[in-house]
Amino acid sequence: MSKNQQFVRFDKVDKSYDGKVLVVKDLNLDIAEGEFVTMLGPSGSGKTTCLMMLAGFETPTNGEIYLDKNPISNIPPHKRGIGMVFQNYALFPHMTVYENLAFPLRVRKTSKEDIDKKVDKALSMVSLSGFENRMPGQLSGGQQQRVAVARALVFDPQVVLMDEPLGALDKNLRESMQYEIKHIHESIGVTVVYVTHDQGEALTMSNRIAVFNDGKVQQLSSPDKLYEEPVNSFVAEFIGENNTFSGEVSDISNGKCKVKLDSGTEIMANPIRVKSKGEKTIVSLRPERAIIDPQKGMDNNHKGKIEEVIYHGDHTRVRLDLLGNKEFILKVPNSSARMDIKVGNQINVGWNSQDSRALDPK
Numbered sequence: 227m228s229k230n231q232q233f234v235r236f237d238k239v240d241k242s243y244d245g246k247v248l249v250v251k252d253l254n255l256d257i258a259e260g261e262f263v264t265m266l267g268p269s270g271s272g273k274t275t276c277l278m279m280l281a282g283f284e285t286p287t288n289g290e291i292y293l294d295k296n297p298i299s300n301i302p303p304h305k306r307g308i309g310m311v312f313q314n315y316a317l318f319p320h321m322t323v324y325e326n327l328a329f330p331l332r333v334r335k336t337s338k339e340d341i342d343k344k345v346d347k348a349l350s351m352v353s354l355s356g357f358e359n360r361m362p363g364q365l366s367g368g369q370q371q372r373v374a375v376a377r378a379l380v381f382d383p384q385v386v387l388m389d390e391p392l393g394a395l396d397k398n399l400r401e402s403m404q405y406e407i408k409h410i411h412e413s414i415g416v417t418v419v420y421v422t423h424d425q426g427e428a429l430t431m432s433n434r435i436a437v438f439n440d441g442k443v444q445q446l447s448s449p450d451k452l453y454e455e456p457v458n459s460f461v462a463e464f465i466g467e468n469n470t471f472s473g474e475v476s477d478i479s480n481g482k483c484k485v486k487l488d489s490g491t492e493i494m495a496n497p498i499r500v501k502s503k504g505e506k507t508i509v510s511l512r513p514e515r516a517i518i519d520p521q522k523g524m525d526n527n528h529k530g531k532i533e534e535v536i537y538h539g540d541h542t543r544v545r546l547d548l549l550g551n552k553e554f555i556l557k558v559p560n561s562s563a564r565m566d567i568k569v570g571n572q573i574n575v576g577w578n579s580q581d582s583r584a585l586d587p588k
């Protein structure tokens with residue numbers, strides 16, 4: 227049987243807490259069965275509110291949420307079959323690991339025999355077999371969070387919600403937990419809705435990412451599409467590093483456009499979100515797509531002055547004053563170290579117009 231492509235469905239959902247300001251605006255989002263979808267966005271953009279509505283702790287002001295084709299407005303949280311892991315959703319401190327995991331099963335009237343089996347299975351999934359009798363206080367932060375993941379999975383939920391679950395962990399532990407959660411998702415195929423403000427985390431873990439800003443989904447795409455084809459300058463700047471130029475479209479034809487920059491120079495760009503001459507635009511270029519001394523055939527070739535050189539181990543970051551952008555960043559691999567990369571020098575910088583994307587100035 228084919229999978230339900232609308233396993234979780236937000237249909238025209240608005241949310242206001244005060245009856246005036248909408249903190250979620252006209253949310254339309256379909257999540258397929260077994261998919262890992264991340265809501266990514268800055269603080270206050272409405273991500274947690276969306277999870278709370280899906281979990282049943284908040285009610286949409288307008289619209290409806292469906293779970294496996296059924297509207298869920300009238301179903302209480304504990305009957306929605308949803309597991310949850312939150313940054314501050316602590317374990318019960320006075321209960322052993324076993325009792326913490328047994329809790330959601332007892333609520334569901336599971337037999338003692340099944341509880342033992344399910345707790346066993348969930349603990350082995352997070353590599354904590356043998357930890358049944360520990361108290362949470364006897365575990366490291368990472369182990370506690372793994373128990374929290376196991377507790378969210380132990381009753382075979384239809385959907386698991388995770389709200390910044392790794393936010394309290396240090397960088398190394400956070401990265402290894404990202405892979406661990408991703409592998410668990412791959413092995414059991416449960417539908418996951420994940421929330422983070424960390425773009426690296428979202429890119430690593432997700433099948434698709436919904437980028438939130440100001441209560442609205444700006445773009446919903448696979449990680450590579452989001453990185454390569456951001457729909458507007460908010461998404462471009464939120465995902466990865468960018469050099470930007472603002473200007474106006476002065477010509478557009480054959481899948482290319484000319485943009486007259488505020489500094490007066492014209493550059494060639496890829497018209498992703500502009501259609502006609504005269505439109506204002508922000509042109510966005512990834513640092514790794516610009517090179518020094520471009521070969522003939524590259525349709526952008528401009529002179530810039532080196533402002534700063536920072537050694538980074540495997541590459542050197544060069545900050546340039548280029549076409550009025552004094553923060554233009556270039557990454558030079560250290561295998562091709564050059565003598566002329568010095569503050570004050572002029573260098574030629576080039577890129578293909580295809581890589582400089584003319585976007586909405588939002």
Ligand code: ADP
Nearest residue numbers: 243244249267268269270271272273274275276
């Ligand atoms: P995020 O998770 O993306 O940081 P939230 O969903 O927590 O965003 O918040 C979105 C907006 O709604 C913010 O402006 C926040 O202040 C407001 N908000 C969140 N929860 C409540 C609440 N319980 N009561 C009133 N306002 C809230």
Ligand code: MG
Nearest residue numbers: 270273274275
């Ligand atoms: Mg939040």
